[in-house]
Amino acid sequence: MSHHTHHNHQDAYAHVVSHLKEKGIRITETRKAVIRYLIDSLDHPSAEMIYKDLRPSYPSMSLATVYNNLKVLVEEGFVTELKRNNDTTTYYDFMGHDHLNVICERCGKITDLIAENMPSLEAQVQAQTGYQITKELLTIYGVCPACQSA
């Protein structure tokens, strides 16, 4: 995935838009808003959260449109879906490259982590299963510092 190394939000935004244009996907106001929202977001919003936050600025936007746009971004590889146990909601994460999520079992907070040396099992798995590997996602469950105190 070559389109996942950007130094700042502006770069990332421009890159997404130009990629979409190349593919003949139209750049609408709501689409721009969703892209920007995801790029600027530090955590992992759900469709509902995005909808609620953007509604004041885009009163006519519908929830279905948020879902439509998320779908496009996922298909184009700019966004990854995250799911948590005991929760039917889907969360969205801009820049879907290999990375590491740490999830608090108590409060549900999801923290991204830069794995210094995230070991790749790609070769081993490919050999053992014959799968053509596209992405690795390591999810770690635990209890966050705040919940440990409480």
Next chain:
Amino acid sequence: MSHHTHHNHQDAYAHVVSHLKEKGIRITETRKAVIRYLIDSLDHPSAEMIYKDLRPSYPSMSLATVYNNLKVLVEEGFVTELKRNNDTTTYYDFMGHDHLNVICERCGKITDLIAENMPSLEAQVQAQTGYQITKELLTIYGVCPACQSA
């Protein structure tokens, strides 16, 4: 999790049942059926699948009961939930110890894998984030051999 090393299905079954009894959880016919089903299952069934498969033998059992039992088994640590992208269904996996799932992006097949040397990032993550780590789950996405041919 000490209760996750069994040489065969019978051991595992006996262990689950005795653990539940100790906790004062009643051993009903439907509960037994669900436990057995999960232990014998080679893949990762959904509640619906379990319900459909058990229905012939337990015609009066309801889907809600399957969910009830799955909830208990998850809470007691005998079963892990799995979720896939583009799919709102929850899948259940007996013996929720650290392991490795390989998911085919085309057909959705989920394969378990024994990682010879699944590297643990526990220490590193604990140091970086202060989280108390309870479980690691490595999910690998790819295309299975069958779908590669097609």
Next chain:
DNA sequence: TTGCTTGCAAAAGGTTTGCATTAAG
């Protein structure tokens, strides 16, 4: 102008809940 995208509302899953009934211990 063309047809992708939107907004709306209804429908479709999957899961949970409330409650009377049953049965495990």
Next chain:
DNA sequence: CTTAATGCAAACCTTTTGCAAGCAA
């Protein structure tokens, strides 16, 4: 006996769909 577990149906929540209208290219 006691009360957890069951079965049923309705409710719930998230996500998807169908379609007429709007708008980007």
